[in-house]
Amino acid sequence: QSALTQPASVSGSPGQSITISCTGTSSDIGNVYFVSWYQQYPGKAPKLMIYDVLQRPSGVSNRFSGSKSGNTASLTISGLQAEDEADYYCSIYNDRPPSWVFGGGTKLTVL
Amino acid sequence: EVQLVESGGGLIQPGGSLRLFCAVSGFTVSSTFMSWVRQAPGKGLEWVSVMYSGGSTYYADSVKGRFTISRDNSKNTLYLQMNSLRAEDTAVYYCARGVTALVFDDWGQGTLVTVSS
Numbered sequence: 206q207s208a209l210t211q212p213a214s215v216s217g218s219p220g221q222s223i224t225i226s227c228t229g230t231s232s233d234i235g236n237v238y239f240v241s242w243y244q245q246y247p248g249k250a251p252k253l254m255i256y257d258v259l260q261r262p263s264g265v266s267n268r269f270s271g272s273k274s275g276n277t278a279s280l281t282i283s284g285l286q287a288e289d290e291a292d293y294y295c296s297i298y299n300d301r302p303p304s305w306v307f308g309g310g311t312k313l314t315v316l
Numbered sequence: 317e318v319q320l321v322e323s324g325g326g327l328i329q330p331g332g333s334l335r336l337f338c339a340v341s342g343f344t345v346s347s348t349f350m351s352w353v354r355q356a357p358g359k360g361l362e363w364v365s366v367m368y369s370g371g372s373t374y375y376a377d378s379v380k381g382r383f384t385i386s387r388d389n390s391k392n393t394l395y396l397q398m399n400s401l402r403a404e405d406t407a408v409y410y411c412a413r414g415v416t417a418l419v420f421d422d423w424g425q426g427t428l429v430t431v432s433s
Contacts, residue, residue, distance in 0.1 A: 241419040243361070250410055250423035251353075251361065257417055294361050298418040303374045305351070305363040305418075 209234070209295055209308035216314040222283040225311045227295030228276060233306070235276040239298035242271060242280045244291050245310075251294065255280060282313070290315040318342035318422050320411050325427030332401050332431070338394040338411030338424055345387050349414045350394045352385060354407035355426075364409070365396065379405075401431045 210228045217223040227234065227242075234240060240258045243251035253262050255271035258278060268289075270281045282289055295308040324336040338350070352364040365375045365385040373385050384397040394411055408428050412420035 239418050241417075243420075245361075250425055251420070252423075253416075253419055253421055256419040260417075262416060262421065296361075296419070303366060303368075303372075304376065305353075305366075307361040307363065310360040 209297065209306055211293075211295060211308040211311045213309070214312045214314065216316055217282075217285045218316045219285055219287065221285050222281060223285060223313065225280045225282075225293050225295075225313070227278040227280070227308045229278075229297065230276055233276075233297050233299065234273065234278050237297055237299075238273075240271070240273060240278040241296045241298075242269075243294045243296065245294065246291050254293075285315055287315050289313060318413075320413065320422060320424035322409065322411050322424040322427040325409065325429045327430045327432065328401055329433050330402060330431055333397070333399045334401065334429060336396040336398065336409055336411075336427060336429070338396075340392050340394065340411075340413070343413070344389070345392045345394055346389045350385075350387065351412050351414070351420060352383075352394075352396045352409055353412055353420065353423075354405075354409045354429075356404075356407040359407075362407070367394070398429070401429075403431050405429065406431045 242255040245251040258273045259271040319341045321339045349368045351366040367385045382400045386395045408426040410426045412423045415421045
């Protein structure tokens with residue numbers, strides 16, 4: 206199973222925009238559109254924020270957006286708020302055989 | 317309201333067995349795919365296993381041959397039978413369901429499994 210690389214931490218001030226990257230290879234991120242992002246607060250279950258690279262589930266703020274370029278997927282949070290401080294994980298689905306891979310996670314600190 | 321409630325975690329010695337439960341409500345456990353995802357203390361998320369609505373099952377290499385995912389439709393419950401447990405299996409185990417796409421839309425609160433002598 207491939208590994209997805211995320212920065213260990215990112216930070217930003219309220220109102221700013223930040224981007225979290227998720228780098229894979231041409232065999233995974235570069236070849237699929239099943240990229241998703243999860244938000245996790247300490248001691249809580251993850252929450253789906255983005256799926257299929259850029260789709261937002263109902264109820265997720267439009268301040269969260271996803272994109273992909275080559276072998277790197279990105280999560281952008283605009284208008285940063287204190288409540289956005291959490292861990293964020295990217296994930297992809299592989300179909301041969303069916304499996305999911307998560308990135309190592311990125312801790313977002315709102316200064 | 318959709319709910320997933322895990323139970324069955326605890327302290328177990330290396331080499332031991334444990335069965336996790338995920339009781340669901342608000343939907344039928346066989347209506348969509350269900351997975352187990354774990355998180356070691358202070359670490360990231362790791363996918364463990366999936367059961368599709370048709371009954372097909374798949375496992376991460378790290379647990380293949382030791383863990384078995386199953387469900388009881390009459391009890392609307394998902395299970396994870398864990399055998400030959402190792403210290404590296406210590407983690408919070410979450411059950412999750414997929415609805416929107418090949419992602420995990422809903423999660424339980426997790427149950428902690430500690431493998432230690």
